Amino acid sequence: MLLRATQRALRRGARQKSTVVMMRHGESTWNLENKFTGWYDCPLSEKGHEEATEAGRLVAAEGFKFDVAFTSTFKRAIRTLDHALEETDHMWIPVTKAWQLNERHYGGLQGLDKQQTVDKHGIEQVTVWRRSYDIPPPDSDKSSEHWPGNDPKYAKLDKHVMPTTESLATTAARVVPYWQHVIVPELIAGKDVLIAAHGNSLRALVQYLDGIPNDEITELNIPTATPLVYEFDDAQEPIPQPDAIAPLQGRYLGDQAAIRARIEGVKAQTK
Numbered sequence: 001m002l003l004r005a006t007q008r009a010l011r012r013g014a015r016q017k018s019t020v021v022m023m024r025h026g027e028s029t030w031n032l033e034n035k036f037t038g039w040y041d042c043p044l045s046e047k048g049h050e051e052a053t054e055a056g057r058l059v060a061a062e063g064f065k066f067d068v069a070f071t072s073t074f075k076r077a078i079r080t081l082d083h084a085l086e087e088t089d090h091m092w093i094p095v096t097k098a099w100q101l102n103e104r105h106y107g108g109l110q111g112l113d114k115q116q117t118v119d120k121h122g123i124e125q126v127t128v129w130r131r132s133y134d135i136p137p138p139d140s141d142k143s144s145e146h147w148p149g150n151d152p153k154y155a156k157l158d159k160h161v162m163p164t165t166e167s168l169a170t171t172a173a174r175v176v177p178y179w180q181h182v183i184v185p186e187l188i189a190g191k192d193v194l195i196a197a198h199g200n201s202l203r204a205l206v207q208y209l210d211g212i213p214n215d216e217i218t219e220l221n222i223p224t225a226t227p228l229v230y231e232f233d234d235a236q237e238p239i240p241q242p243d244a245i246a247p248l249q250g251r252y253l254g255d256q257a258a259i260r261a262r263i264e265g266v267k268a269q270t271k
């Protein structure tokens with residue numbers, strides 16, 4: 001019945017809008033300690049749990065409804081999604097945990113203190129590692145706990161696709177196809193989607209959605225647990241939202257001045 005109604009509406013040329021609310025996880029224990037995290041599976045800090053709960057309340061206050069949710073294989077994102085689902089009373093919807101939405105792998109930098117890394121290598125080099133489009137951090141050793149090929153979580157996956165490091169470009173090479181082949185079909189089916197993921201996997205996604213040039217994405221930082229709302233038209237193109245902070249076309253929910261301060265806070269993790 002629903003399918004027929006949707007098909008009839010599309011034949012009549014009606015615009016079918018879908019909503020995707022995405023959020024980076026709340027503060028993790030390694031964010032708190034200012035360590036490069038990447039694929040290290042640390043939990044949310046106490047503040048991270050509070051941030052994620054507050055993010056869920058902001059989404060609930062706007063009355064969004066969701067049909068499906070996506071997150072990564074990391075507990076900081078999974079717990080953030082749980083808080084959002086609980087606050088919005090959507091704990092019943094199907095959740096997919098996909099490694100393709102994982103944080104960018106930080107290679108040999110994982111576990112290092114960000115400021116000490118600046119002190120050792122200089123701010124220019126560290127900014128290239130953190131934010132350049134296609135220059136990855138040094139590789140992680142394949143004998144190290146930081147190589148996902150040694151993690152039982154990924155035992156069923158082809159070890160050849162498990163990264164030793166990733167740039168934003170190589171992160172996008174897994175995030176964007178996942179969006180196109182798994183999430184877009186949900187939008188085409190008329191579903192509304194909630195995503196909890198990571199600073200750099202979301203940077204890769206919004207770069208694609210908003211057509212942000214490679215030399216501008218370097219300036220984009222995504223704050224923790226701040227809902228980012230995208231509306232899509234019936235061609236699955238983002239509809240520019242009022243109050244969006246350029247170059248994004250989606251809008252953040254919450255106090256805009258506080259959000260801008262949080263964005264600056266992410267940038268200032270290395271000085």
Ligand SMILES: O=C(O)[C@@H](CO)OP(=O)(O)O
Binds near residue numbers: 038039104269
């Ligand atoms: O350490 C990381 O994995 C990421 C996100 O926390 O850090 P950055 O913002 O420096 O890319």
